[in-house]
Amino acid sequence: MDSQLVCSEIIAKSGIAFGTSGARGLVKDFTPEVNAAFALAFISAIENEFSFDTVAIAIDNRPSSYAIAQACAGVLKQHKLNVVYYGVIPTPALAYKAMQDNMPCIMVTGSHIPFDRNGLKFYRPDGEITKADEQAILASKAIFAALPEHLNELPLDVSACESYTLRYTSLFNADTLKGKKIGIYEHSSAGRDIYKVLFEKLGAEVISLGRSDEFVPIDTEAVSDEDKQRALDWSNEYSFDAIFSTDGDGDRPLIADENGNWLRGDILGLLCSQLLKIEALATPVSCNTAIEKSANFKQVKRTKIGSPYVIAEFAELADQYTSVAGFEANGGYLLGSDVTFNGKVLKALPTRDALLPALVLLAQPKQVSELLIELPQRFTASDRIKDFAKEKSLKLIHSFKNDTSHFLGSLGYEEGYSVNSTDGLRITLDCGDVVHLRPSGNAPELRCYTESSSEQSATKLVINALNFISNY
Incomplete structure (x- = not known):
């Protein structure tokens, strides 16, 4: 083979690294060679465990995503694998279809990070890759030939979109959302052409909002002030029962x-889990303690932040309980076992999904605010400092862990506390307030999560903590 390239060597020089959810980096670093190296390394990492001859690929709406998909497809075809391209669809739609068809898949997406960055998510035929798989990808010695300058166009297959839609139209009755008026904040979401049709099939009156031809980096854990105001304005103008959007x-x-x-995403996850009558949960340490205080679950397993850590707990929980699920502070819901809902069986989907928690919540006769009032009243807030190097974050966290008094004193605390270092530095005060610092796994950012007895105090706490750190 001419111009043989080794996957691990290409990847090591790329500047692209795995975070909490896939490989992420700057668009300029996702060259055709790098894309090909990651795709082939992924296949080489799992090919001894599974038998397959086809790999599925889908993308988000970032300007760079299609070219990345073309390069991934090019190297897979070079190695005699078939490729099915599902176009722009949500990540869970791709994962669900691939799992049903017992094939691996690659999602080209940077999720919520800015459009000058992108990423790759990898799924085995049985679901998300593990941390061990990530290491195998990075170490892969698989070789490939340089790709041609002009890559082939990818023919579109719409069956994944249809399968994902059917998953939910078959779970709910056609009049489930009848009488409800729902806004869909579409922006540049990969699922924006699915959601309106799906909600209308379930009986809702739907109004599309904020569709954008430019990529909009929506972070569900750090909603912008502009998007907070948009929702208030839209609700006032249209008298919605709810507004739905995604990253x-x-x-x-x-x-x-x-x-x-x-x-908040973890509150949505808690409500969904209650309504699905989930027995056991796996959820990151950053999520609201209302989960335990609700006393709805036989077991709650706290994990590091990132869906691979949540999923890693599912097998053990499934040995003990009949219904298992997980969710993250960002709201992504992971169904770890089959469950029965509305008298029908919903198949497990152990990857983050935006539709399930939304539909389960909106299918209830009560207004959303009424459901919220019934929960233990614990409130969380989160924000981030951008362009904050991971090394700087780790150094700061180490410093605070050794001497927390100065940091807490600046926030007005003089009481006792405990420290949890499962993921970053999580400080729980004797009064119940929480401050949690950790570097982002996907971008050069320092994230701060707080919890308190009111929304105002949680928000004030996160602002004060990040102001102190900015001037530290």
Whole structure:
């Protein structure tokens, strides 16, 4: 083979690294060779475990995503694999279809990060790759030939979109959302051409909002002030029962109640889990303690942040309980076992999904705000400092862990506390307030999560913590 290229060597020089959810990096670093190296390394990491001859690929709406998909497809075809291209669809739609057809898949997406960055998510035929798979990808010695300058166009297959839609139209009755008026904040979401049709099939009156031809980096854990105001304005103008949106690749939901107030993702996950009658949960340490305080679950397993860590707990929980699920602070819901709902069996989908928690919540006769009032009243807030190098974050966290008094004193605390270092530095005060610092796994950012007895105090706490750090 001419111009033989070794996957691990190409990847090591690329500047692209695995974070909490896939490989992420700057668009300029996703060259055709790098894309090909990651795709082939992924296949070489799993080919001894599974038998397959086809790999599925889908993308988000980023300007760079299609070319990345072309390069991935090019190297796979070079190695005698068939490729099916599902176009722009949500990540869970791709994962669901691939799992049903017992084939691996690659999602080209940077999720919520800015459009000058992109990423790759990899799925084995049985679901998301593990941390061990990530290491195998990075170490792969598979070789390939340089790709041609002009790559082939990818013929579109719409069956994944149809399969994902059917998953939910078959679960709910056609009049489930009858009488409800729902806004869909479409922006540049990969699922924007699915959601309106699906909600209308379930009986809702739907109004499309905020569709954009430019990529919009929606972060469901750090909703912008502009998007907070948009929801309030839209709710006031249209008298919605709810507003639904997602991040860029449609695996993290964003729901606003009838008053235009966005729900926290972990609160949405808690409500969905209650309504699905889930027995055991796996959820990251950053999620709201209302989960335990609700006393709805036989076991709650706390993990590091990232869907691979949540999924890693499912097998053990499934040995003990009949229904298992997980969710993250970003709202992405992971169904770890088959469950029965509405008298029908819903198949497991152990990857983040935005539609399930949204539909389960909106299918209830009560308004969203009424469901919220019934929960233990614990409130969380989160924000981030951008362009904050990971090394700087780790150094700061190490410093605070050794001497927390100065940091806490600046926030007005003089009481006792405990420290949890499962993922970053999580400080729980004797009064119940929480401050949690950790570097982002996907971008050069320092994230801060807080919890308190009111929304105002949680928000004030996150602002004060990040102000202190900015001037530290």
